[in-house]
Amino acid sequence: MNRSKITLAAAAALAIGFSLAGCSTGSNQADDSSSSASSSASQHNEQDVTFAQGMVPHHKQAVEMSDMLLDKGDAVDAKVATLAEQIKAAQGPEIAELTAWLEVWHAGSDMSGMDHSMSGMMSDSDMTALDTASAKDAGKLFLQQMVEHHTSAVDMAKTEVDKGRNTDAVVMAKSIASGQTAQITQMQDMLASM
Numbered sequence: 001m002n003r004s005k006i007t008l009a010a011a012a013a014l015a016i017g018f019s020l021a022g023c024s025t026g027s028n029q030a031d032d033s034s035s036s037a038s039s040s041a042s043q044h045n046e047q048d049v050t051f052a053q054g055m056v057p058h059h060k061q062a063v064e065m066s067d068m069l070l071d072k073g074d075a076v077d078a079k080v081a082t083l084a085e086q087i088k089a090a091q092g093p094e095i096a097e098l099t100a101w102l103e104v105w106h107a108g109s110d111m112s113g114m115d116h117s118m119s120g121m122m123s124d125s126d127m128t129a130l131d132t133a134s135a136k137d138a139g140k141l142f143l144q145q146m147v148e149h150h151t152s153a154v155d156m157a158k159t160e161v162d163k164g165r166n167t168d169a170v171v172m173a174k175s176i177a178s179g180q181t182a183q184i185t186q187m188q189d190m191l192a193s194m
Helices: 002-023 033-042 046-070 077-105 124-134 135-163 167-192
Strands: none
Touching: 046 124, 046 135, 046 167, 077 135, 077 167, 124 135, 124 167, 135 167
């Protein structure tokens, strides 16, 4: 596990290094493929920044919710636990990529002051309810909260697809919209069978 974290960190550092190296060359030659690649990574607009700054805390909360559920152990519904693992596996790397973009774009990613009234974010009382729920009740509560959480993420992603400029951010937004829409349907089906 430590090895995969190191590999992920090294890959992220290399990606940032390549992007920064390309931005500092000052070369305007059209045939310089490394310069054009880094230039496409750095081309962005205000919507791209808004998307990344909003999605980082949104994803972090989804990972936190998943951890809360998984910490309840084997008594949690196995299908819900599997879904929580999938959410963590998808959103963890996206957090790292979004954060790296914000660094390249020289845009702040410190959203510690953001309040939980942001669309789809769970309130402190919602988070406490999930944290203190019994293992039996936590699965249903997790699904109900995550449907709302994912719905707002899909809305944020669709706005990025429509108005964003950075091609990598738009690709991620399309992936978030399709992946989380599928998970919403899955969670609604799971809730209907409970």
